[in-house]
Every structure is written in C-alpha cells, then in structure tokens.
Amino acid sequence: MAEFDRAAEDVGNIVSLEHVNTQIPDQQLATIFYVMGLGLTRDPYQVVGVTNMWINAGRCQFHLPTGKPQVVNGHTAVVMPGRAALLQRLASVAKLLEGTKFAFREANDYVEAICPWGNHIRCFEPAPRFGRMMLGMPYVEINVERGAADGIARFYREVFAVPASVADEPEGRAARARIGTDQALVFRESDGPFPEFDGHHVAVYLADFSGPYRKLVQRKLVTREVNQHEYRVIDIPDLDTGRVLARLEHEVRSMTHPSYARALVNRNTATYSPGNESVSWAMPSQTRPL
Ligand SMILES: [Fe+2]
Numbered sequence: 001m002a003e004f005d006r007a008a009e010d011v012g013n014i015v016s017l018e019h020v021n022t023q024i025p026d027q028q029l030a031t032i033f034y035v036m037g038l039g040l041t042r043d044p045y046q047v048v049g050v051t052n053m054w055i056n057a058g059r060c061q062f063h064l065p066t067g068k069p070q071v072v073n074g075h076t077a078v079v080m081p082g083r084a085a086l087l088q089r090l091a092s093v094a095k096l097l098e099g100t101k102f103a104f105r106e107a108n109d110y111v112e113a114i115c116p117w118g119n120h121i122r123c124f125e126p127a128p129r130f131g132r133m134m135l136g137m138p139y140v141e142i143n144v145e146r147g148a149a150d151g152i153a154r155f156y157r158e159v160f161a162v163p164a165s166v167a168d169e170p171e172g173r174a175a176r177a178r179i180g181t182d183q184a185l186v187f188r189e190s191d192g193p194f195p196e197f198d199g200h201h202v203a204v205y206l207a208d209f210s211g212p213y214r215k216l217v218q219r220k221l222v223t224r225e226v227n228q229h230e231y232r233v234i235d236i237p238d239l240d241t242g243r244v245l246a247r248l249e250h251e252v253r254s255m256t257h258p259s260y261a262r263a264l265v266n267r268n269t270a271t272y273s274p275g276n277e278s279v280s281w282a283m284p285s286q287t288r289p290l
Helices: 027-037 083-093 149-158 210-218
Strands: 014-021 054-057 060-063 074-079 103-106 110-114 120-124 139-145 164-169 172-179 183-190 201-206 222-227 230-237 244-254
Touching: 014 139, 014 172, 014 183, 014 244, 027 054, 027 083, 083 103, 083 110, 139 172, 139 244, 149 164, 149 172, 149 183, 149 230, 149 244, 210 222, 210 230
Parallel strands: 014 060, 074 120, 139 183, 201 244
Antiparallel strands: 014 201, 054 060, 074 139, 103 110, 110 120, 164 172, 172 183, 222 230, 230 244
16 A cells, blocks of 8 residues: 555645735824834735735735724734744734734734734744744634534535634634645634624635635625626525524635735844844745755
C-alpha cells in the first residue's frame, strides 16, 4: 500500500481568506487602534487616502472604509508574535480611545482587543495549530443560532467544495470550513444576541470559481455581480429547506483577480535597523541550506 497519506495534504476550493471589511466612522481612531495598538501596518500602496484604509496582517487585511460602523458578530483571529509588547501597545492607546468601545483583556492563549466600535480581535501567538503563520488572520468566527452548524458545514461542502466539519468544543458546537492550508471560517452556535446583519464582508479566493457560482445562481444566492473576477453572496441557507442559517457577505474572487496573493508590507514593530524593517508572515522553513 501507499507509504504516504496523500489525502492529509489536500486543500479545499477556497484557497485564501484575504480581508475582513467593516465600515468605521473615524479614520484617526482606527489608526490608533489598528496601527498603534495592534501594531499592524497600513498598506502603503493602495487606498492611501482619508476615507478608507487597508491594514495589513501578514498576507491578510482589514478594510476600513468610512461609514456607519459595522460589527462582526463574533471575532476575527489574528496571529502575531510578542504578547507582552502587544499588551503594552494596547495599554498605551487606552487614553486616546477613551469614550469608545475600546477594551482589551487577557485570556490563556490569546489577548482580545475590542476596536472603538465593538469589533472583537483575538490575538494569538504563533502556534503549531496555525501552521507556519507568524502574522496573519487564521480564522473569522461568526456566532450562529443553536442547531445551525450542521447545515452550514453542509453548505460549504456542497456549494463551495471545501472540507467542512462540525465539532463540539468547550466554547460550543461549531462548523469549521477550511480555507487553504491554515485558515478557516468558523460558525459557533450560541444563545445570541443576533443583531440584524449590517453588511460587513469577508473576501475569499476560489480555485474553481464558476462551479460554486452555477450552484449559487441556481439557488438565487448571488447578491451582486461585481466584475469578471468577483461576485457576492450573503445568505447561507439550509440546503433542504432554504431557511437562512447565517448571513455573512462573501466577496468571492477568482485566483486570476489582479490582487490575488499580492505581497503585503508588514513592518517590524520590535526594533528598527536597516535591513530589518519588515517581518515575514511565515516562520522560517525547515529546509536545509543550499
Ligand atoms: Fe472587500
């Protein structure tokens, strides 16, 4: 029989989770939180004006257009090294963010920071369960109603063709749709509250772009035809009954989209010295020297 478990290396049809987009009403407060507090880096190449800002986290981004605040009902996970330094940075911006929803707390294996408008960002140190990720967004977690996880996992398996499973975990039952090698969308069953969906979105890239599209069109689930490389989907229904189990706008992009896997600048917050201005999103590989 085969010597290697080839299936253990398979990835699904969603190859990358690239950005989380939430409108925010004040660019300066967002800079204080995301750049000074979290220590992330503003994209210096694109969207550099005063009405929107892209914030790099490894190969991922937060997109923050000016507008009525939007809040992910759940949390966005970020992997970053240096928990003590992160706590210092967050403490240092507390005064500047007084009077907003900003807060932070320490948990066993993460620090949770809340943005001035209530978005929860869970910051983990790099760990084997995040693969080689040193800086990045390993998952976005959405709270859903009790009983919804199985139907959501089925939707991701059958429509988007990704490995998706359901597990009972200490924080509750959850559906996990795997993305690429080390990312996921997580849907966690909880008792709520479940505010009405406010229009925030996540951007994902698909290898088979048209296969899911055909299924989504058939079910009238495509909400916007953006361009040749992108469409949008919001409702995640039970495939038998059509009942909506979760709402999350997916900005669905093809791998031929001009922005796919573009290199992002991430500054080294630990120190400054010429040649060491930036940090890598990944741990060094374990290969032998050439
Ligand atoms: Fe977007």
